[in-house]
Amino acid sequence: MAVPVLEVKGVAKTFDRVVQALRGVSIAVNENEIVGVVGENGAGKSTLMKILVGVYPPDAGEWYYKGTRTSFPKNPNEAAKKGVAIVYQEKGVIPALKVYQYLFLGHEDKYMKFPRLATTEMRRRAREITDEFHITCDVDQFMYELPLSTQKMIEIARAILGLRLEHGNDHAASVVILDEPTAPLTIEERQGLFSYILDMKKTTSFILVSHMMHEVLEFTDRVYVLRDGSLVAHYDLSRESVTEEDLFKAIVGKTSFEHAARDEGPAVPGEEVVLETRSLTKRGSYYDVSLELHKGECIGIFGPAGSGKSEIVKTIAGLMSFDSGTLMVKGEVARAGEEPHVRLTRGVGYFSGEIERQLFFNWPVKENISIVNIDKVLRRRGRIINFNAERQMAERITARLKIRTRDVNANCRSLSGGNKQKVSAGRWFERNPDILLLEDPTIGIDVGARKDIYEALKEMKSRGMSMLLVSDDPKEYSILCDRVVLIKNGRLQREVDSREFTEAMST
Amino acid sequence: MKSFSNGAKNGRARYLLGSVKKQPVVLILIVISVAFSICFPDRFLTYLNISSIVSQFVTIMLFALGPSIVAAMGSMDLTYIGIWMLGGIVLWRLTPTLGPAAILVIPVLGVVTGWLVGVIQVKAKIPSFILTLSLLVAYSGLTSLLSGGYPRIVRGYEFITAPLIPYVPTELVWTVPLIGAAVFIMRSTKVGTYLYAIGSNEEGAQLAGIDVQRYKILAFTISGLFTGLGSVIQFQHLGGSVPLALNLNTMVSPLVAIVLGGTLLTGGSGGPDRTILGALTYVVLYRGLYISFLSPEVLQLLTGLLLVVSVVIASRELRSVIVT
Numbered sequence: 001m002a003v004p005v006l007e008v009k010g011v012a013k014t015f016d017r018v019v020q021a022l023r024g025v026s027i028a029v030n031e032n033e034i035v036g037v038v039g040e041n042g043a044g045k046s047t048l049m050k051i052l053v054g055v056y057p058p059d060a061g062e063w064y065y066k067g068t069r070t071s072f073p074k075n076p077n078e079a080a081k082k083g084v085a086i087v088y089q090e091k092g093v094i095p096a097l098k099v100y101q102y103l104f105l106g107h108e109d110k111y112m113k114f115p116r117l118a119t120t121e122m123r124r125r126a127r128e129i130t131d132e133f134h135i136t137c138d139v140d141q142f143m144y145e146l147p148l149s150t151q152k153m154i155e156i157a158r159a160i161l162g163l164r165l166e167h168g169n170d171h172a173a174s175v176v177i178l179d180e181p182t183a184p185l186t187i188e189e190r191q192g193l194f195s196y197i198l199d200m201k202k203t204t205s206f207i208l209v210s211h212m213m214h215e216v217l218e219f220t221d222r223v224y225v226l227r228d229g230s231l232v233a234h235y236d237l238s239r240e241s242v243t244e245e246d247l248f249k250a251i252v253g254k255t256s257f258e259h260a261a262r263d264e265g266p267a268v269p270g271e272e273v274v275l276e277t278r279s280l281t282k283r284g285s286y287y288d289v290s291l292e293l294h295k296g297e298c299i300g301i302f303g304p305a306g307s308g309k310s311e312i313v314k315t316i317a318g319l320m321s322f323d324s325g326t327l328m329v330k331g332e333v334a335r336a337g338e339e340p341h342v343r344l345t346r347g348v349g350y351f352s353g354e355i356e357r358q359l360f361f362n363w364p365v366k367e368n369i370s371i372v373n374i375d376k377v378l379r380r381r382g383r384i385i386n387f388n389a390e391r392q393m394a395e396r397i398t399a400r401l402k403i404r405t406r407d408v409n410a411n412c413r414s415l416s417g418g419n420k421q422k423v424s425a426g427r428w429f430e431r432n433p434d435i436l437l438l439e440d441p442t443i444g445i446d447v448g449a450r451k452d453i454y455e456a457l458k459e460m461k462s463r464g465m466s467m468l469l470v471s472d473d474p475k476e477y478s479i480l481c482d483r484v485v486l487i488k489n490g491r492l493q494r495e496v497d498s499r500e501f502t503e504a505m506s507t
Numbered sequence: 508m509k510s511f512s513n514g515a516k517n518g519r520a521r522y523l524l525g526s527v528k529k530q531p532v533v534l535i536l537i538v539i540s541v542a543f544s545i546c547f548p549d550r551f552l553t554y555l556n557i558s559s560i561v562s563q564f565v566t567i568m569l570f571a572l573g574p575s576i577v578a579a580m581g582s583m584d585l586t587y588i589g590i591w592m593l594g595g596i597v598l599w600r601l602t603p604t605l606g607p608a609a610i611l612v613i614p615v616l617g618v619v620t621g622w623l624v625g626v627i628q629v630k631a632k633i634p635s636f637i638l639t640l641s642l643l644v645a646y647s648g649l650t651s652l653l654s655g656g657y658p659r660i661v662r663g664y665e666f667i668t669a670p671l672i673p674y675v676p677t678e679l680v681w682t683v684p685l686i687g688a689a690v691f692i693m694r695s696t697k698v699g700t701y702l703y704a705i706g707s708n709e710e711g712a713q714l715a716g717i718d719v720q721r722y723k724i725l726a727f728t729i730s731g732l733f734t735g736l737g738s739v740i741q742f743q744h745l746g747g748s749v750p751l752a753l754n755l756n757t758m759v760s761p762l763v764a765i766v767l768g769g770t771l772l773t774g775g776s777g778g779p780d781r782t783i784l785g786a787l788t789y790v791v792l793y794r795g796l797y798i799s800f801l802s803p804e805v806l807q808l809l810t811g812l813l814l815v816v817s818v819v820i821a822s823r824e825l826r827s828v829i830v831t
Contacts, residue, residue: 317714344716358714360707362776371704372715374697383697427715 003067004028005173005205006052006084011061013047021047023229024060029175034197034206036216039226040251040473045209048226049177052207053086054079066173080166085159086177093151095144100126102143103158107165133157134199149189152181153196160204177207182215182306186284190306194219211305211472213244225250244304248474248505270295273331274466275316275348275435280325285311286490289325291468293435298467300477302501303487309470312487313437316468317350318343330434347434353443355420359412365423366394366408372427397426402452418449425453429460436460438469442476454479478502532767532781532817536788543795550798558676560794565678565744567786569737571761572689573621573730575782578770579693580726581706582635586624588758589646590617590731591738595749596650598742599659607663613742614735620646621731625724635727643753651751660748667743678744682737689733689779702726703778756807763810764789767817789813 007028013021022044029035039045050056054073063072065082073079076086094102100119103126104111111118111125126139135153137146143154156176163174178197182190197206198219210216216223217237225233225247233250235242275293280286286308293299301309314320316327318340327334329346340350349372352358359368370377370390377389394408401422405415412420421442428436441457442450457480461467469480477484477498484501486493496504543551550556570587577584594613601609624642628635668677693699701722704712713719768785770777792813796806 319714339718339720340713341716341718349716350714352714357708358711360704360711362707363703367700371700371712371717374700378697384695385697385700387695 002030004030004064005066006175007064007067008052009062009064011048011051012059013044013051013056014059020229022051022058025226025229025231027224027231029205029207030221031173031205032201032203033222034201034208034220036220036223037207037209037226038211038213038216038223038247038251043226043251044229045226046179047229049086049179049207049209052079052084052175052177080162083163083167083174084177085163085174086179087152087155087159087181089180089183092155093143095142097143098139099130099137099141099143099146099154100139102154103129103139103161105158107162110165129157129161130154133160134196147189149185149193152185152193156181156197156200160200173205175205175207177209179209180211181208182210182212185306188284190215213247213304215306217242217244217247223247227251227253245505252474252505270297270464274329275468276326276328277312277316278326278328280312280315280322280327282308282311282315282320282322285320286487289492291485291492293466293468295434295466296461296464297483298461298469298481300469300471300481300484300501301487301492302470302474302477302484305472307487308490309487310439313350313439313468313470316343316348317437318348319350344433348437349428349431349433349435350437350439351425351428351441352438353421353440353445355417355424358424359420361411361413363412364409365398365403365405365412365415366391368412368423369394369397369408369427369430373430376430393430397430401426401429401456416449418445421445422449422452422456425456429456432460432463432465435466435468438467438471438480440471440473441469442473443471474501474505478505532769532784532788536784536791539788539792539795543791543798547795547798551795556794556798560790561676561679562744563790563793564786565676565682566741566757567760567764567790568682568686568783569741569744570734570757571764571782571786572685572737572779573617573733574761575765575768575770575777575779576689576693576702576733577635577726577730578765579706579776579778580702580723581709582628582723582726583639584621584624584635584727584730584734585639585643585758586620586646586731587734587738587761588753589643589650590620590734591741592650592749592751592753593646593653594735594738595661595742596653596659599661599749600653602661602663610664610667610739613738614732617731617733617735617738618728619731621728621734622724624731625727628727629720629723647753650749654749654751656751658748658751660746661742662747664743664747667740678740681740685733685736685740686779686783692729693778694780698722698725698729699778703776707776756810759810759814760789761786763814763817766814785817 009026010024011022011026012024015021025044025048027035027037037045037048047056051058051072054075057074058072061072063070070082073082073084079085094105097105100123104122108117111122123139130137130139133153135150135157137150137154143151146154156178159176160174163176182193185193194215208216208220221237223235223237223242224231227250272295273292274295275291277289277291280289289312291299301312303309311320315322318338321337329343329348332346334343334346360371367390370393373393374385377386377393378384379386391408397403398405398408403419403422403426405419412423415423425441438457442453457467467480469477471477478501481498481501483495483497485495570591574584574587590613594616597612597616598609601612620642624635624639627633628638671677671680693702701712701717704715704717705719705722709719764786765777765782766785767789768777768781768783770781793806793810796809
């Protein structure tokens with residue numbers, strides 16, 4: 001077998017002397033190959049990628065470029081000289097620039113005709129590049145005028161171009177890291193992007209970091225699976241046949257399902273339907289979704305990232321609109337385009353694990369809890385806050401959810417990630433809405449905090465709260481849900497009960 | 508045991524240090540007050556100078572109250588000078604027909620302006636800074652138009668600042684309850700809490716079930732009300748006349764007070780109570796430099812530099828926050 005373009009061996013990285021992000025990981029990338037890297041959030045994928053492009057220095061490890069050992073890059077510029085570049089998940093594109101300006105951003109000095117830029121030359125070269133990479137666009141168009149998938153293609157082209165300019169050679173072997181390239185795209189746009197990437201494979205190698213199992217299985221040649229900072233599996237897809245379930249199990253760990261087993265029988269959901277969708281459709285995200293959520297029931301919508309599951313939840317929360325279909329909350333029709341505050345008055349709460357979106361970090365814990373429950377701490381007359389009641393409410397919640405904080409006046413920013421998330425959960429524990437939407441409720445937090453949040457959620461459920469869960473963690477469905485609806489490419493598939501789901505995932 | 512008490516002591520020291528860090532302006536205020544008193548003992552601590560400080564403090568606070576509410580919500584309201592000028596000239600036009608009741612036109616103008624700014628800002632989704640700046644320019648033009656080209660003096664409202672309590676300027680007597688009301692709204696009511704929430708994390712406020720648009724409009728309306736009520740006092744406080752030219756210094760001083768007090772113009776912190784400190788610090792510094800016989804040009808230069816420094820200090824808190 002040929003020598004890999006890039007190979008790293010035994011890469012280790014520890015943050016703050018405690019958190020072992022990587023424990024001796026080795027991966028290799030061959031010429032003209034797409035390599036997949038998958039793993040849960042916090043498994044070490046992004047740390048590894050950041051080491052490859054010189055954002056972090058590794059604690060240990062070896063770096064080989066075409067079989068010769070050299071040192072790790074110290075910054076992204078040096079990584080580019082070594083032939084490695086990255087296209088981040090978001091914020092890479094500058095919408096206000098024209099295509100040719102964006103392509104050469106940071107390399108303008110190569111096209112200077114002092115004192116001005118040789119724009120004619122840049123345009124001509126840019127047109128050559130878009131032709132070479134089969135991107136259909138006019139180089140004088142603004143980036144924001146183009147569809148997201150085309151923007152992503154141009155971003156990838158720019159990364160490759162950057163590598164070539166560093167090498168001064170159009171045919172130097174190079175590696176481009178794609179971090180969740182399809183996350184913001186619609187289902188149709190994803191196909192387009194991948195046929196483009198497959199085409200580019202002739203000249204460039206790719207590392208694809210993705211949560212979307214079907215993409216990884218369909219388009220990569222080999223897959224590395226990371227879990228808790230270690231390499232736990234490596235599949236050569238040209239030799240072995242691997243299913244999405246195999247990948248899931250490798251990512252999550254077979255044994256973890258045993259811990260996740262429910263400690264009680266499924267609660268008996270009430271007859272009353274509290275939330276109903278009929279043929280709900282948002283073009284590009286999900287189609288024809290019909291669901292019935294009963295009182296005290298938890299339904300999971302399970303599918304790979306990008307299957308439309310989180311868009312369904314966001315729609316019900318009022319963060320997205322829908323094109324057609326009906327949404328009924330407690331027997332009343334909820335129009336498309338209602339804001340979250342309207343949905344909350346209907347009884348729909350939204351709890352996401354992305355705490356930085358939900359919490360007020362520069363506020364004390366108590367106010368973060370009372371903001372959702374402010375009507376409970378207002379004096380009878382006027383809209384004046386009873387600060388005593390506010391503090392007592394917060395103290396009750398911090399004790400109940402075991403939130404570890406100096407006191408309820410402590411700034412929320414000073415809390416650990418898990419405790420921040422508990423504060424966010426505590427809001428809803430106190431508010432007690434009829435329906436709580438859960439999106440990745442325990443993303444990126446440690447096992448202990450997870451357990452506390454699950455317990456709180458179960459208690460809320462036993463009070464009669466209904467829940468709808470989407471998550472990237474299959475264990476969570478086993479723990480929380482009464483039944484699970486499978487979704488693929490924006491369409492609901494079959495429905496399984498919680499036991500079936502757990503069995504399917506753990507055998 | 509020893510280490511425990513040590514730790515507690517450390518904790519208390521750190522707490523004190525922390526609160527000074529949170530309000531570095533308190534320290535600055537004390538230091539400059541002491542410094543000026545020592546340097547100019549015969550000029551700084553005089554009745555004349557102190558009443559000037561109070562007078563200037565009143566001017567700045569009356570203009571800064573409304574905007575500091577809006578700033579805590581993460582937006583900007585620059586219309587205060589416009590409301591004061593336009594309100595004055597409309598008053599000049601209406602007084603002959605309506606008599607003293609015409610004074611109510613200023614608060615009404617304030618509320619209408621604030622509401623209008625709120626609605627336009629929310630519906631058109633444009634930055635409030637540029638919107639209120641444009642409106643300020645328009646109001647200034649309208650003022651010139653209505654005045655017929657001359658600064659006007661309006662008589663008949665001297666009762667507003669007529670002496671009430673010996674040695675205490677009546678302007679201050681009226682200003683204090685206004686400040687109290689603004690602080691109360693922001694610190695103790697649901698509305699205030701919601702406005703801080705929007706300023707701290709607009710998406711978070713939305714996800715917490717707050718009707719962000721409605722409260723934004725409300726914030727500008729409240730701001731307009733305070734500016735309107737303040738302008739009634741301000742109008743007589745500044746001599747009962749209506750100027751025709753925008754005075755840069757009058758416009759910028761309230762902003763300096765807001766930022767110096769620690770209200771980040773990106774929102775979520777500060778508010779009217781912090782602005783009191785900011786205004787006081789600014790005025791003491793200004794008067795202190797003034798009595799040291801610096802020329803007005805140098806004073807203006809220093810005002811600008813002070814704004815830069817206070818923004819830098821205030822935004823240190825923001826290090827880990829993404830400013831959008």
